Amino acid sequence: MKLFNTLSEKKEELQRNSGGRFTMYFCGPTVYNYAHIGNFRTYLLQDVLTRILEVDGYNPCVVRNITDVDDKTIRDSMKNNVSLKTFTEKWATIFHEDCSALNVKLPTFEPKAAEHVDEQIAMIEVLVDGGFAYATADGSVYFKISAFPAYGALSNLAHRELQTQEVDSSGKKNLADEYDRESVSDFALWKATKPEDGENFWPSPWGNGRPGWHIECSAMAKKYLGDTIDLHSGGVDLKFPHHENEIAQSECANGKKFSKYWVHMNHLLVDGAKMSKSLGNLYTLADITAMGYSPQCLRYALIAGRYNQQLNFTINNLVAAKNAVEKLQNFFEKISDGSGVQKFEISDWKFFGEAFEALIDDMNTPACLGGIFRLINDIPIEELNGQQRLELHREFSTLMYCLGLPLNDKNENVEIPENIKRLAAERWVAKQSKNFAEADRIRLELLDHGWNVNDSKDTYTVERV
Numbered sequence: 001m002k003l004f005n006t007l008s009e010k011k012e013e014l015q016r017n018s019g020g021r022f023t024m025y026f027c028g029p030t031v032y033n034y035a036h037i038g039n040f041r042t043y044l045l046q047d048v049l050t051r052i053l054e055v056d057g058y059n060p061c062v063v064r065n066i067t068d069v070d071d072k073t074i075r076d077s078m079k080n081n082v083s084l085k086t087f088t089e090k091w092a093t094i095f096h097e098d099c100s101a102l103n104v105k106l107p108t109f110e111p112k113a114a115e116h117v118d119e120q121i122a123m124i125e126v127l128v129d130g131g132f133a134y135a136t137a138d139g140s141v142y143f144k145i146s147a148f149p150a151y152g153a154l155s156n157l158a159h160r161e162l163q164t165q166e167v168d169s170s171g172k173k174n175l176a177d178e179y180d181r182e183s184v185s186d187f188a189l190w191k192a193t194k195p196e197d198g199e200n201f202w203p204s205p206w207g208n209g210r211p212g213w214h215i216e217c218s219a220m221a222k223k224y225l226g227d228t229i230d231l232h233s234g235g236v237d238l239k240f241p242h243h244e245n246e247i248a249q250s251e252c253a254n255g256k257k258f259s260k261y262w263v264h265m266n267h268l269l270v271d272g273a274k275m276s277k278s279l280g281n282l283y284t285l286a287d288i289t290a291m292g293y294s295p296q297c298l299r300y301a302l303i304a305g306r307y308n309q310q311l312n313f314t315i316n317n318l319v320a321a322k323n324a325v326e327k328l329q330n331f332f333e334k335i336s337d338g339s340g341v342q343k344f345e346i347s348d349w350k351f352f353g354e355a356f357e358a359l360i361d362d363m364n365t366p367a368c369l370g371g372i373f374r375l376i377n378d379i380p381i382e383e384l385n386g387q388q389r390l391e392l393h394r395e396f397s398t399l400m401y402c403l404g405l406p407l408n409d410k411n412e413n414v415e416i417p418e419n420i421k422r423l424a425a426e427r428w429v430a431k432q433s434k435n436f437a438e439a440d441r442i443r444l445e446l447l448d449h450g451w452n453v454n455d456s457k458d459t460y461t462v463e464r465v
């Protein structure tokens with residue numbers, strides 16, 4: 001598979017690891033509120049990427065962290081008078097429910113920052129010992145940007161722009177987790193506790209405090225995936241400063257390259273504007289379903305645009321998505337014969353090759369969907385023989401798996417086809433006449449067609465597998 005690597009600014013072939021896993025780290029949610037659809041666009045595209053790599057035989061292993069200690073989680077848990085843990089667990093559960101509705105797979109590991117404070121302290125100690133970080137009089141620790149000459153490579157931050165300013169002993173210079181490029185200065189790895197943090201502090205060699213936001217990703221990537229990972233991804237807004245800071249921390253602490261590939265998902269605009277609370281265009285999944293659109297429609301609308309381009313989201317996108325999903329469902333029903341079809345065993349694409357090629361060429365989801373609909377509109381299904389239909393079904397199912405669009409393969413009030421009824425009756429007769437070998441043979445034949453028989457004392461029923 002090929003992807004555009006933000007670090008090299010080139011489209012590159014992803015190198016497979018011989019026999020191993022393809023390790024990926026996705027920056028996960030800060031659990032203090034509902035994730036909005038812009039957040040979900042990133043998680044959905046990362047989900048599609050993981051699925052494509054799975055189908056393409058890369059054996060992906062994914063870490064997506066949960067940020068449950070930072071400026072915002074502490075502020076809002078205190079405002080609500082609940083413990084940080086109770087507060088963040090509630091929002092993590094809501095996040096998982098939304099992911100499940102949107103068919104976003106769980107990552108292989110989902111570590112929480114507050115449960116990995118020891119690992120973060122250990123990494124900060126290595127940075128201090130190596131001369132890459134320093135403690136201030138108030139008991140905070142800062143990363144020394146001037147000690148890492150490669151700082152800024154990912155976001156093309158020209159070196160002259162950097163005011164690699166050291167923090168004064170008051171430690172007030174730069175304690176915020178998020179800041180913009182005009183105010184680049186040494187950033188906090190450890191923040192000395194303040195009255196507004198309440199009970200939310202941990203002991204450390206520098207006194208009571210809590211980790212800065214950036215260090216959690218470096219520490220948890222190392223713990224679960226090792227010093228060098230294959231691919232790191234997040235929203236484009238994380239490129240600076242968060243991802244620059246992760247690279248600086250990890251490469252200085254580990255002495256190795258942090259990530260081979262960097263993939264950034266571009267912004268979602270709503271009605272042509274950046275999402276914001278003040279504009280009232282900050283939609284959540286619940287807002288979309290309240291308008292009568294299914295999570296699947298939202299998923300379709302959010303993945304239908306290129307990952308590395310801005311997507312302008314409007315109600316029209318949802319209308320179009322609804323029509324598209326219905327069309328896919330209709331096609332699926334037309335080519336389904338109820339047989340349980342194995343995915344992922346396609347060595348030679350016969351029908352949807354163009355669509356799959358688009359996915360493995362820089363995850364071009366719009367080109368993939370274009371290829372799918374061109375074929376759906378043209379293919380004379382009636383003229384295909386059984387083998388061809390099976391292949392068509394397998395390829396289509398595999399593509400739908402990559403896109404994470406599960407189509408309804410089971411109809412609740414499904415009509416049992418005549419040939420199935422006949423086979424089931426023949427099996428019953430064979431069993432009654434104690435011809436068990438023949439009864440078993442027919443049972444397997446029925447299973448091959450995707451049907452199961454259940455016997456009771458006097459009769460039998462047939463159901464879809």
Ligand SMILES: [Zn+2]
Binds near residue numbers: 026217242246
């Ligand atoms: Zn991160």
